[in-house]
Amino acid sequence: MENQATRFQEIVLVRALKEDDEHAFRMVYDAYFERLVRHAYSLLHDESRSYDIVQDVFLDLWNRRQILEVKRSLAAYLHSAVRHAALNDIKRLKVHSSKLDALVHLLAGFDVAADERVQLKQLEEGYRQEVAKLPKKMRSVLLMSREEGLSHHEIAERMGISKATVKTHINNALHILRHKLSSFSMLLLYLLFG
Structure with a gap:
């Protein structure tokens, strides 16, 4: 029963978000922010980058609120968005690191x-x-x-x-x-x- 109540609350919040309800956005932010930071931290092991990733996910949520499509649950949607953003951040840092390594190797030669x-x-x-x-x-x-x-x-x-x-x-x-x-x-x- 609790799951159905939570799912119903999420449906109401998503509908309110699509209608530009800033109070609904604040409720989502307050309910999920810390959990999402912990999720990002489990992937990145960097507190500052984890906060940045989650802030960006919420910014994207607000910017895309009118076309928001939540298939399973809002929690799953947000966790997936954080995971995707964290993995992209890891890839970006690897590319940056490999460029730096290549430059050091080039200059060492x-x-x-x-x-x-x-x-x-x-x-x-x-x-x-x-x-x-x-x-x-x-x-x-x-x-x-x-x-x-x-x-x-x-x-x-x-x-x-x-x-x-x-x-x-x-x-x-x-x-x-x-x-x-x-x-x-x-x-x-x-x-x-x-």
Whole structure:
């Protein structure tokens, strides 16, 4: 009987979501958020990334609310969405890691002469100068992301801005740097952060 009651409640919540009911969304968020974070953590073993994944799943739920199709149950739908997003995140990190490994391997194969070391130092200095010219908030977000390794969620909390604003600052910063730096510099940035 309890299962039928829960299923009925989910049907009512999904119908309310489709009708843009923010209170229904808040109820779903409150009911499932912590469970979904634990589920993501069981796959990722990273608390910050787990929170980011679940936040993105809820953002997607709200954005797609009017076309939402829940076949079994809302809980199963949300757990499946988190699992899918976590597995995509793992794949993305593996690709990033393999790019970094390839770059390290490539650079290790070179016998870096003194003049090449000077060029690499100049390249790094050029990058630092261009980053220093970025608007203050954009520069802070970029440095927290790239040098401190903070997630978008952590940066948003630290700066008191939304995750969407964090993403916008990073994208804008990379766009500016792409126009200011050489192709080789951008290749290195892509290999390291792409």
